[in-house]
Amino acid sequence: MIGVPAGWFWMGSDAGQDVERPLHRVWVDSFALAEIQVTVAEYARFLDSTHRPPPPTLDDSNFNKPAQPVTAVSWFEAAAYCEWLSGITGSHYRLPTEAEWERAARGGTEGKLFPWGDDPPQSRRNYGSLWKNGPEPVRRSEPNTYGLYEMCENVHEWCSDWFQADYYARSPECNPQGPASGDRKSSRGGSWRHHIKISRCSARSSIPPQFQYADYGFRVACDLR
Numbered sequence: 001m002i003g004v005p006a007g008w009f010w011m012g013s014d015a016g017q018d019v020e021r022p023l024h025r026v027w028v029d030s031f032a033l034a035e036i037q038v039t040v041a042e043y044a045r046f047l048d049s050t051h052r053p054p055p056p057t058l059d060d061s062n063f064n065k066p067a068q069p070v071t072a073v074s075w076f077e078a079a080a081y082c083e084w085l086s087g088i089t090g091s092h093y094r095l096p097t098e099a100e101w102e103r104a105a106r107g108g109t110e111g112k113l114f115p116w117g118d119d120p121p122q123s124r125r126n127y128g129s130l131w132k133n134g135p136e137p138v139r140r141s142e143p144n145t146y147g148l149y150e151m152c153e154n155v156h157e158w159c160s161d162w163f164q165a166d167y168y169a170r171s172p173e174c175n176p177q178g179p180a181s182g183d184r185k186s187s188r189g190g191s192w193r194h195h196i197k198i199s200r201c202s203a204r205s206s207i208p209p210q211f212q213y214a215d216y217g218f219r220v221a222c223d224l225r
Contacts, residue, residue: 001032001222002147004104010111011102012168013202019165020202026099027174032222033096033104036138036149037069037157038081046081049088057214060134067137069155069217075185075209078158078218085220095160096221098204099176101188105152105201107145113200115144115151121190121198131192135217152189153198155217156205159186163206184208191215 011026040058044066047054055072057063063071073081078095085093096104107115114121121127130136135154143149161178163186171178178186184206190199193215199205207213 002035002104003032003224004028004030004100004146005108006030007103007108009103009106009108011099011202013200016200016202017204019204020168022168024168024171025173026103026171026176028097028099028103029175030224031096031100032224033100033146033148034219034221035143035147037155037217037219038078039066039138040064040068040070041066043070043073043081046084050080050084052077052080055212062134063214065137067139069135069138069150071135071155071214071217072212073158073217074212075158077212079160081218082220092223093220094222095158095218097175097177098159098161098186098188100221101157101159102201104146104148105144105188107148107151109145114198115148115201116142121153121196124198127197131197135192135215150189152201152203154192155189155215156187156191156213157189158216158218159188161186163204187216 006029012023013020014023057072082093139149162182163184164179187205
């Protein structure tokens with residue numbers, strides 16, 4: 001787990017899609033975020049302990065290597081993993097909010113498109129040879145300045161918030177949690193199966209929480225008290 005310090009940051013983008021507007025100042029309390037996406041090996045321990053059914057992609061050799069991020073996990077399953085992890089560790093694990101995720105992805109740098117700056121994703125080393133049939137193993141890319149790997153790439157990551165397209169126009173200034181209800185859950189980060197594999201830090205996405213997509217995974221957050 002990597003500690004992310006409390007502070008203000010500029011969330012969203014006035015140059016991105018409509019759901020990223022308006023650019024607005026947000027305060028986020030300190031928290032910790034896992035340096036990597038939850039892997040197949042980590043998720044297997046959860047399955048062994050809880051006897052839950054495995055996600056459908058675990059039968060596919062393109063998705064079941066131990067160091068790959070686990071995929072095709074619904075939001076409810078990701079939340080159940082956090083609850084299980086909390087129970088066996090005594091710490092409060094959960095999914096990050098959208099605001100926490102974006103602050104962590106930016107790594108303390110304001111105004112940049114990607115965790116590394118403004119250079120396009122295609123400029124990244126070996127970009128053309130990656131993500132052919134599924135996500136890459138974790139820790140293959142350079143970490144951002146906070147030490148977090150694969151932020152904005154590999155798989156979409158579930159967030160705790162319900163999704164609302166115009167939420168930024170009315171969201172609170174401090175520790176926004178998303179709307180109280182909705183039909184879709186928010187997600188962040190890029191996807192191995194998109195034409196452009198790496199998303200901008202401010203890019204938002206969402207799907208219904210029961211869906212199990214082969215390019216959806218998650219990473220855990222933890223309260224710091």
